[in-house]
Amino acid sequence: MSFKPIKIVSMGQYLPVQKVDSASLEKELGLEEGWILKTNGVRSRHYVNAQETGAYMGAQALQKALNRANMQFEDLDLLIDASGSFDFPIPHNACLIPRELGILNAGIPCWDVDSTCLGFVTALDMASYLLDGSRYSNVAIVNSEIASKSLNPKDPKSATLFVDAAIATIVSYCSTDEGKGVLAAGMETYSQGAHYTRVKGGGNALHPNTKTTFSDFTFAMEGKAVMRLGMQKILPFVEKLFSTVELEMSDIDCIIPHQASKMALDFAQKVFKWRSDQMVSILADYGNCISTSIPLALYTAIESGQLQRGDSCLLLGTAAGLSVGGLVFVY
Amino acid sequence: MSFKPIKIVSMGQYLPVQKVDSASLEKELGLEEGWILKTNGVRSRHYVNAQETGAYMGAQALQKALNRANMQFEDLDLLIDASGSFDFPIPHNACLIPRELGILNAGIPCWDVDSTCLGFVTALDMASYLLDGSRYSNVAIVNSEIASKSLNPKDPKSATLFVDAAIATIVSYCSTDEGKGVLAAGMETYSQGAHYTRVKGGGNALHPNTKTTFSDFTFAMEGKAVMRLGMQKILPFVEKLFSTVELEMSDIDCIIPHQASKMALDFAQKVFKWRSDQMVSILADYGNCISTSIPLALYTAIESGQLQRGDSCLLLGTAAGLSVGGLVFVY
Numbered sequence: 019m020s021f022k023p024i025k026i027v028s029m030g031q032y033l034p035v036q037k038v039d040s041a042s043l044e045k046e047l048g049l050e051e052g053w054i055l056k057t058n059g060v061r062s063r064h065y066v067n068a069q070e071t072g073a074y075m076g077a078q079a080l081q082k083a084l085n086r087a088n089m090q091f092e093d094l095d096l097l098i099d100a101s102g103s104f105d106f107p108i109p110h111n112a113c114l115i116p117r118e119l120g121i122l123n124a125g126i127p128c129w130d131v132d133s134t135c136l137g138f139v140t141a142l143d144m145a146s147y148l149l150d151g152s153r154y155s156n157v158a159i160v161n162s163e164i165a166s167k168s169l170n171p172k173d174p175k176s177a178t179l180f181v182d183a184a185i186a187t188i189v190s191y192c193s194t195d196e197g198k199g200v201l202a203a204g205m206e207t208y209s210q211g212a213h214y215t216r217v218k219g220g221g222n223a224l225h226p227n228t229k230t231t232f233s234d235f236t237f238a239m240e241g242k243a244v245m246r247l248g249m250q251k252i253l254p255f256v257e258k259l260f261s262t263v264e265l266e267m268s269d270i271d272c273i274i275p276h277q278a279s280k281m282a283l284d285f286a287q288k289v290f291k292w293r294s295d296q297m298v299s300i301l302a303d304y305g306n307c308i309s310t311s312i313p314l315a316l317y318t319a320i321e322s323g324q325l326q327r328g329d330s331c332l333l334l335g336t337a338a339g340l341s342v343g344g345l346v347f348v349y
Numbered sequence: 350m351s352f353k354p355i356k357i358v359s360m361g362q363y364l365p366v367q368k369v370d371s372a373s374l375e376k377e378l379g380l381e382e383g384w385i386l387k388t389n390g391v392r393s394r395h396y397v398n399a400q401e402t403g404a405y406m407g408a409q410a411l412q413k414a415l416n417r418a419n420m421q422f423e424d425l426d427l428l429i430d431a432s433g434s435f436d437f438p439i440p441h442n443a444c445l446i447p448r449e450l451g452i453l454n455a456g457i458p459c460w461d462v463d464s465t466c467l468g469f470v471t472a473l474d475m476a477s478y479l480l481d482g483s484r485y486s487n488v489a490i491v492n493s494e495i496a497s498k499s500l501n502p503k504d505p506k507s508a509t510l511f512v513d514a515a516i517a518t519i520v521s522y523c524s525t526d527e528g529k530g531v532l533a534a535g536m537e538t539y540s541q542g543a544h545y546t547r548v549k550g551g552g553n554a555l556h557p558n559t560k561t562t563f564s565d566f567t568f569a570m571e572g573k574a575v576m577r578l579g580m581q582k583i584l585p586f587v588e589k590l591f592s593t594v595e596l597e598m599s600d601i602d603c604i605i606p607h608q609a610s611k612m613a614l615d616f617a618q619k620v621f622k623w624r625s626d627q628m629v630s631i632l633a634d635y636g637n638c639i640s641t642s643i644p645l646a647l648y649t650a651i652e653s654g655q656l657q658r659g660d661s662c663l664l665l666g667t668a669a670g671l672s673v674g675g676l677v678f679v680y
Binding site: 019020066072102103105106107108109110112113114115117122123124125126127128129130132134136140147148150152153167168206207208209210212213215216218219220224225226227235236237251339340343 | 350351397402403428433434435436437438439440441443444445446447448452453454455456457458459460461462463464465467471475478479481483484495498499535536537538539540541543544546547548549550551552553554555556557558561563565566567568582669670671672674
């Protein structure tokens with residue numbers, strides 16, 4: 019692909035009010051002290067309360083991003099919701115967000131993209147094609163995930179890993195002279211792993227009005243199979259991704275992997291030889307936030323000053339599908 | 350927007366085996382003879398059986414489209430599922446489709462777009478930006494909808510309107526000289542109508558593991574409010590859409606409205622002064638197929654010879670959101 023000049027103008031974060039540390043979750047689930055940190059690498063996480071919906075969290079994050087960019091909602095040309103979880107089967111997520119901001123009549127197009135954990139990468143990749151400075155000058159991407167309602171206490175590995183959080187990102191067209199933009203992006207889907215990560219019930223395959231049980235509506239993950247297939251596919255994928263850019267992995271200033279699990283992060287750091295000054299890891303403090311993990315790690319890197327204007331950055335992850343995906347850009 | 354040179358290479362259709370005429374549905378629901386045709390304009394429809402899933406239908410339609418294009422699945426650069434309904438909350442729809450075709454290891458990127466009934470228009474619009482003849486030369490769009498599992502017999506108006514069907518469309522990059530492509534496209538979302546059409550339960554707003562009733566998982570529509578807002582917004586939208594092209598509505602060879610309802614089609618034909626040789630209506634034979642309606646009407650127009658190569662075509666519709674959207678292209 020050719021260079022796509024775009025600029026991440028601002029980001030906004032919303033974390034649910036309720037913070038739950040691993041010690042109290044271990045008590046609740048009857049797990050040994052220290053089991054969660056050892057197994058999943060997670061120290062604490064946020065869970066929504068009864069008032070916090072996906073649209074509410076997404077709207078709060080978007081308002082913060084708009085404030086930082088000194089923009090109004092009406093300055094956007096498009097709102098993409100790129101979450102893997104949803105408030106309602108119908109309508110889709112994006113149209114609920116302006117409503118939460120009290121904006122009922124803006125006419126800004128709102129639609130959803132779903133590639134589960136890779137949602138942000140897919141949406142940013144897509145935005146880089148849409149942003150032409152004419153029809154599209156400013157696009158907002160919202161990732162707002164609620165995993166906590168679909169956790170199964172009988173499956174402590176996933177019940178202590180997945181969490182809730184929202185991030186909004188404003189991406190704008192910019193001139194090629196600025197040097198900011200997408201250098202390369204890609205995604206590969208291997209449907210042999212389509213059922214490795216799933217919530218079985220709630221759609222038409224197992225409709226909620228048919229005979230179901232509690233666990234049908236909760237996350238189920240074949241963790242080892244996901245790791246095996248992900249490891250096998252991500253190495254050639256990364257090689258292909260970098261074959262089209264004039265940078266080596268070691269040149270990248272900031273590397274943002276999906277915060278899938280401790281095992282996945284450890285594996286990736288080792289196999290790709292990421293230096294600790296390159297890699298961003300927020301798993302311990304936030305858990306796996308589905309599609310919000312990558313933009314939340316990006317937000318954290320920007321806030322801490324680890325990612326500076328002009329730096330190169332790699333987003334890289336896996337998703338239910340099973341997909342591998344990544345994007346190299348200049349911030 | 351500038352002219353986007355793309356070409357609809359082929360389409361494939363899958364209709365569920367089970368065909369249900371309105372007379373038998375009227376008996377089942379205790380409705381007066383002729384009520385459905387009079388109220389909704391639907392004579393017959395297809396409903397899935399226990400074996401037919403969204404992914405199965407989408408895969409069958411895609412295989413037919415691939416056969417017609419003399420292509421293999423591996424010739425695709427991207428598969429977009431643009432359905433409003435889904436088999437599983439996780440994983441998303443698109444990754445299930447190659448699996449249904451027995452293709453487990455292709456690595457073709459698969460992701461979903463959701464704008465409910467406007468899914469095909471959104472995906473075609475997006476494909477016109479992606480298709481660059483380099484990273485993307487051939488994109489498949491799949492619309493596969495199962496509404497029948499979410500119908501509420503106590504709400505006969507929607508229970509006799511929404512149906513099941515799938516269409517796949519292969520869209521390819523072509524040279525500008527061919528003259529085929531997208532002339533204009535747009536979408537506007539008015540979140541005052543976000544809850545006019547909805548399935549309340551099944552997501553995080555009303556999780557299936559909380560206290561729910563049968564009707565929570567069925568379609569509910571404030572039909573009059575949808576009509577009122579849709580009518581108010583679609584007129585200025587169409588004016589704006591046509592302001593950027595050198596064609597008048599009366600010049601368009603083939604007009605494909607969303608097959609929303611008899612009332613919506615009658616209103617649109619009257620207010621836009623569509624000639625009957627321009628407008629495509631398949632509502633009577635198929636019902637409202639959610640996002641499949643527009644591509645199914647397009648497929649029907651191509652099959653019947655109503656839409657010929659080189660003809661201009663308008664896709665136009667409304668969607669839950671509430672959104673209005675449209676696209677003008679040369680076939």
